[in-house]
Amino acid sequence: KNQVEQSPQSLIILEGKNCTLQCNYTVSPFSNLRWYKQDTGRGPVSLTIMTFSENTKSNGRYTATLDADTKQSSLHITASQLSDSASYICVVINNNAGNMLTFGGGTRLMVKP
């Protein structure tokens, strides 16, 4: 069964600090992995998209890594800001027809001043 597990479920950090969110998956066959940011009461917004051959991809203060061998990904947030408070969702896409997205349960990040 295709699964995506994220950890931690929730995280509280102080403004300016760094943090790393984890994503482990068992989706096969793998196509690509995405990290989304979802503000409360809003739809998810894409942060990064990583294919099988990519190890690292950055988007401003967000850096995602992918280890396709161990089926793990991480999202590192540098110099956190209050506006980073949100849920971060890891999504893995496979190449099968039909429903190709498997969602993790998300990590809820709270950045405190």
Place this chain on the structure above:
Amino acid sequence: DGGITQSPKYLFRKEGQNVTLSCEQNLNHDAMYWYRQDPGQGLRLIYYSQIVNDFQKGDIAEGYSVSREKKESFPLTVTSAQKNPTAFYLCASSAAPPNYGYTFGSGTRLTVV
């Protein structure tokens, strides 16, 4: 601006009523999707449509119905058969192949009163 629009943002339903959630996109995407999001859980697929006049059940289709008469529109009806409809509903669309250009709407929060 191109995008995907969900309405209304908030919706209240009395027990035994059917309600319809609207989803419209002007991205010229072929595929459209409906997800349900409950607190602390990953998004779960209700229905999806990869082409006009065709749609498929997702993982939790019971108590829901959809139509896809136009490429731009994919309304979701929550019927009285759905026993626990209170949730946040997200619509998404994607280009073909479906693992590219995946965009979410801003969501509709449905509450049973």
